[in-house]
Amino acid sequence: MRKRTWSSRHFVPNITFGHPVVESLRKQLGQDPFFDMHMMVSRPEQWVKPMAVAGANQYTFHLEATENPGALIKDIRENGMKVGLAIKPGTTVEYLAPWANQIDMALVMTVEPGFGGQKFMEDMMPKVHWLRTQFPSLDIEVDGGVGPDTIHKCAEAGANMIVSGSAIMRSEDPRSVISLLRSVCSEAAQKRCLDR
Numbered sequence: 001m002r003k004r005t006w007s008s009r010h011f012v013p014n015i016t017f018g019h020p021v022v023e024s025l026r027k028q029l030g031q032d033p034f035f036d037m038h039m040m041v042s043r044p045e046q047w048v049k050p051m052a053v054a055g056a057n058q059y060t061f062h063l064e065a066t067e068n069p070g071a072l073i074k075d076i077r078e079n080g081m082k083v084g085l086a087i088k089p090g091t092t093v094e095y096l097a098p099w100a101n102q103i104d105m106a107l108v109m110t111v112e113p114g115f116g117g118q119k120f121m122e123d124m125m126p127k128v129h130w131l132r133t134q135f136p137s138l139d140i141e142v143d144g145g146v147g148p149d150t151i152h153k154c155a156e157a158g159a160n161m162i163v164s165g166s167a168i169m170r171s172e173d174p175r176s177v178i179s180l181l182r183s184v185c186s187e188a189a190q191k192r193c194l195d196r
C-alpha cells in the first residue's frame with residue numbers, strides 16, 4: 001500500500017473562481033450545470049467554504065494533500081456539496097478504499113497532476129476495475145490523456161465520469177469527440193447492468 005505525499009509544486013495559484021464566473025457560466029450554458037471542483041491543491045481544507053459560496057456542487061480533493069480526510073469529508077458535506085476523492089498515480093487504491101463508502105466520486109488520475117497533454121497511463125486501469133467491482137454504484141472518474149484512443153479502456157474498466165482536455169480542445173470537431181466519449185461510457189455502463 002503506497003500513498004504519495006502532496007508536493008507544494010502542485011499548488012495551483014490561479015484559483016479565482018468566484019460567484020460572477022460561476023453565474024456567467026450558468027447563464028451561458030443555459031441549463032443547470034454540475035460544477036465539480038477538482039482541487040489539485042495543498043491544504044484543500046481552506047477552499048471548502050469559498051467554493052460552496054461560489055456555487056460548486058461537488059468538491060474533489062486529493063487524498064495525498066490532507067492529514068485528515070474524514071474531517072474534510074464532513075466539512076464538505078456540511079457546506080452542502082458532494083464529495084470527490086482523488087488519488088495520484090503513485091497512490092495505491094487500497095488507500096482510498098476505507099473512504100469509498102463516504103464519498104460520491106473516486107477520481108483515479110491517469111497522468112501525474114500538473115498539466116494537460118500528457119500520455120494516458122493505462123496501468124491505472126486495474127485501480128478503476130477494482131473500485132468498480134468493490135463499489136458498483138460509486139461514480140468513478142478518470143483524468144489525464146483520455147480521448148477517442150483511450151476511452152474504451154476507461155469505460156471497460158468501469159469509469160463513468162471522464163475528464164478530457166486536449167483530445168477535445170485540439171479536435172476539429174469537439175462536439176463529436178464529446179459525443180463519442182459519452183456514448184462509449186454509457187454503453188459500457190449498460191452492459192455492466194445487464195451482466196449483473
Ligand SMILES: O=C(CO)[C@@H](O)[C@H](O)COP(=O)(O)O
Pocket residue numbers: 111112113114115116117118143144145146163164165166167
Ligand atoms: O489537470 C490535469 C492534469 O494535471 C488534467 O485535468 C488534464 O489537464 C487533462 O487534460 P488532458 O490530459 O486530457 O489533455
